[in-house]
Amino acid sequence: MKISDKLKDHILDSIAEGVMTVDKNFRIHFFNRAAERIIGYKREEVIGQFCKNVFKSGLCYVDCPISTALKSRKNVFDFEANVESRNGKTIPIKLNAAVLYNDDNMPTGGIISFRDISELEKIKKSIEKASDYHGIIGRSKKMREIFDLIEEIKDSDASVLIQGESGTGKEVIADAIQKSSGRSNKPYIKVNVSVFPPHLLASELFGHVKGAFTDAVRDRAGRFELADGGTLFLDEVAEMPLQMQPQLLRVLQEGTFERVGESVTRKVDVRVIAATNRNVEEALKQGVLREDLYYRLNVIPITIPPLRERPEDLEPLVRFFIRRFSITYKKEITDIEDAALDILSGYDWPGNVRELENAIEYAFVRSNGNIITARKLPAQIREKISANIPVSKYYSCDDEPERKEILDVLDKHKWNKTRAAQELGIGRTTLWRKMRKLKIID
Amino acid sequence: MCEMLGNQYFLARNFTEAEKEYEKCLAEHPENKLIRKKLIICHTQTGKFNQAINEFLYLAREDLDFLTHTDIVEDDCPCAEIIYEIEKDFLLNIEDSLTFTIMGILWAYCDLDRAYEYFKKSLEIKKDEKVEKILSLINEKTTTPNQGGNL
Numbered sequence: 253m254k255i256s257d258k259l260k261d262h263i264l265d266s267i268a269e270g271v272m273t274v275d276k277n278f279r280i281h282f283f284n285r286a287a288e289r290i291i292g293y294k295r296e297e298v299i300g301q302f303c304k305n306v307f308k309s310g311l312c313y314v315d316c317p318i319s320t321a322l323k324s325r326k327n328v329f330d331f332e333a334n335v336e337s338r339n340g341k342t343i344p345i346k347l348n349a350a351v352l353y354n355d356d357n358m359p360t361g362g363i364i365s366f367r368d369i370s371e372l373e374k375i376k377k378s379i380e381k382a383s384d385y386h387g388i389i390g391r392s393k394k395m396r397e398i399f400d401l402i403e404e405i406k407d408s409d410a411s412v413l414i415q416g417e418s419g420t421g422k423e424v425i426a427d428a429i430q431k432s433s434g435r436s437n438k439p440y441i442k443v444n445v446s447v448f449p450p451h452l453l454a455s456e457l458f459g460h461v462k463g464a465f466t467d468a469v470r471d472r473a474g475r476f477e478l479a480d481g482g483t484l485f486l487d488e489v490a491e492m493p494l495q496m497q498p499q500l501l502r503v504l505q506e507g508t509f510e511r512v513g514e515s516v517t518r519k520v521d522v523r524v525i526a527a528t529n530r531n532v533e534e535a536l537k538q539g540v541l542r543e544d545l546y547y548r549l550n551v552i553p554i555t556i557p558p559l560r561e562r563p564e565d566l567e568p569l570v571r572f573f574i575r576r577f578s579i580t581y582k583k584e585i586t587d588i589e590d591a592a593l594d595i596l597s598g599y600d601w602p603g604n605v606r607e608l609e610n611a612i613e614y615a616f617v618r619s620n621g622n623i624i625t626a627r628k629l630p631a632q633i634r635e636k637i638s639a640n641i642p643v644s645k646y647y648s649c650d651d652e653p654e655r656k657e658i659l660d661v662l663d664k665h666k667w668n669k670t671r672a673a674q675e676l677g678i679g680r681t682t683l684w685r686k687m688r689k690l691k692i693i694d
Numbered sequence: 695m696c697e698m699l700g701n702q703y704f705l706a707r708n709f710t711e712a713e714k715e716y717e718k719c720l721a722e723h724p725e726n727k728l729i730r731k732k733l734i735i736c737h738t739q740t741g742k743f744n745q746a747i748n749e750f751l752y753l754a755r756e757d758l759d760f761l762t763h764t765d766i767v768e769d770d771c772p773c774a775e776i777i778y779e780i781e782k783d784f785l786l787n788i789e790d791s792l793t794f795t796i797m798g799i800l801w802a803y804c805d806l807d808r809a810y811e812y813f814k815k816s817l818e819i820k821k822d823e824k825v826e827k828i829l830s831l832i833n834e835k836t837t838t839p840n841q842g843g844n845l
Binding site: 276277278302304305312313314316318319322323351358359361362 | 703705
């Protein structure tokens with residue numbers, strides 16, 4: 253069914269994203285209603301104008317996204333930029349860009365779709381402000397050591413290998429490393445190695461030339477080329493097929509590679525941050541990960557402890573997530589009841605911070621009042637924690653003086669752990685841990 | 695692809711890269727006057743002055759009106775900015791014929807009278823066949839009707 257031009261315009265005018273097309277001289281020839289709303293110009297005022305004079309972004313002179321798409325022969329996705337509105341206000345946007353081709357495969361213009369991310373930026377800034385380090389919560393000694401290490405290496409381009417169980421925050425640590433590095437304003441590309449079938453991974457990382465394989469209809473730059481001058485985050489690096497690992501090793505050592513199907517050697521300057529949740533020693537023993545690659549990646553090793561090994565971070569994390577979700581969901585939930593916190597403190601968190609975040613979000617969505625109660629927590633977490641029944645508050649034995657002191661204070665405060673912890677001068681989660689260790693509770 | 699990429703570089707005032715793309719395009723499409731018109735400006739900025747003069751003369755012979763009718767704002771012509779920078783650098787004390795010739799080329803895009811003055815000054819310092827030819831083309835033009843052009 254052929255769609256008329258008028259209908260196409262109606263469709264484009266109905267969407268929330270701004271859409272603009274330019275001809276090959278970069279003069280605007282289409283500007284939808286959403287673009288008018290975001291930028292503040294009516295379409296009649298911009299049609300025929302050079303796009304750089306309408307958007308007034310520094311990007312136009314340095315890193316035009318349509319030009320990037322033209323050179324790389326690859327669409328640009330989720331590119332963040334600042335543009336200037338009609339009234340001179342700076343608007344942060346996220347855009348996608350593509351080149352328009354005619355039937356002879358010659359470029360005839362470009363298209364940019366974009367959305368105003370001012371609100372999102374406000375949320376990000378608010379969350380970052382509330383965090384301990386670049387959006388990460390960590391008051392435990394182990395996390396503090398990681399933050400110190402990131403500060404120490406910020407002037408270095410050495411490879412980093414981040415290890416940790418699933419859900420511990422390897423990607424956020426990688427983000428923090430990139431943000432504090434000298435390449436923070438350069439391209440930052442992320443690849444999860446495990447999502448690509450082996451026969452496509454090489455093309456994804458190193459690119460390919462037209463005709464290299466059945467679906468290779470045009471030349472395509474790989475992630476290493478897109479990250480040139482910047483940083484590449486390789487998540488789940490130990491899942492990389494063994495036969496591809498020498499290629500990765502070569503790029504790390506020499507900065508050179510060839511696109512699939514091509515013999516031209518290309519050179520890039522990329523800082524690599526890698527991550528894995530595999531046990532690396534096991535992977536090396538099984539021969540799944542090459543030793544030479546491991547040593548090349550592991551110049552700076554970072555191991556993130558599982559959440560259960562840093563209980564003092566649990567309550568700050570819970571409060572951080574509550575604050576974040578209150579902004580995202582625009583709900584006035586600002587606190588969590590002691591019983592809920594007790595349950596969360598007693599759980600092992602096999603899924604680590606990600607599982608905790610999901611649990612808080614679940615409770616958040618279900619809650620109606622301004623406080624998260626134990627009843628609203630996920631059932632599988634509540635059920636795994638046995639009832640908080642003290643073994644006996646009159647238990648008499650020759651146990652440590654500490655046990656007696658804790659019992660006395662709990663008794664004094666009618667088992668209100670918040671007040672007891674305050675009197676003892678320790679955190680609630682630390683109190684909880686001591687109570688379990690000293691067999692005050694199961 | 696080279697024309698569109700060249701256009702983006704030109705708009706971004708990256709004359710070195712624009713020149714590379716436009717040269718590629720012109721090799722494939724020597725009839726494209728618009729590319730040639732922009733390429734002249736690129737040559738003046740990359741130091742390829744003889745090429746700038748040659749291309750200018752070529753285009754002036756072919757279609758002087760196309761060359762000289764440029765709306766600085768509408769066409770985003772960089773000539774005004776470039777002229778300002780040159781005059782600032784030289785503090786208006788230009789003494790060599792080549793600089794006068796280049797200034798003449800740049801002025802020609804929007805003000806033929808000013809261009810004429812600069813070409814004349816160039817000839818006063820040093821005789822040059824090409825500059826003489828340019829002047830003669832301008833003289834011919836001033837006795838014929840104007841036509842539109844763009845950048």
